[in-house]
């Protein structure tokens with residue numbers, strides 16, 4: 833069991849949002865919190881595509897999230913919303929997976945145009961899963977040094 837579970841919703845191999853999530857994870861570890869990183873890339877593509885509720889990987893992810901004291905969910909903005917693959921993962925997790933859990937929503941985007949995707953897309957998704965949304969973070973690509 834970890835204090836904090838960090839979920840990355842980017843399918844990209846060299847992901848900017850995941851770079852920030854890694855940074856946040858190391859920051860929290862310096863504060864003596866235990867951290868587990870989960871990525872949509874850890875889940876077999878077939879389980880996501882065919883909505884496999886019995887996937888062992890998805891069950892393990894569900895257990896890790898349920899046991900966490902806090903969760904960070906990060907995703908790139910794709911077409912003015914969260915990534916489709918992040919939604920595909922949450923679709924096969926239990927409906928109250930974030931019950932009583934503080935959740936920090938985080939998005940990265942190519943422009944400021946979709947800053948409000950945090951408010952109208954990601955936060956409602958996390959609230960539906962019964963998470964307690966914190967204020968949230970939005971980063972522009974131009975602010976991110978991948979190295």
Ligand SMILES: Cc1cc2nc3c(=O)[nH]c(=O)nc-3n(C[C@H](O)[C@H](O)[C@H](O)COP(=O)(O)O)c2cc1C
Nearest residue numbers: 842844847848849908909910911912940941942943
């Ligand atoms: C398929 C796709 C759709 C995107 N749509 C948007 C968009 O609607 N608004 C925006 O500001 N950026 C958009 N972007 C840019 C990404 O949000 C941005 O580069 C992000 O930091 C990528 O994160 P990642 O490297 O973690 O995947 C899009 C990028 C891709 C690949």
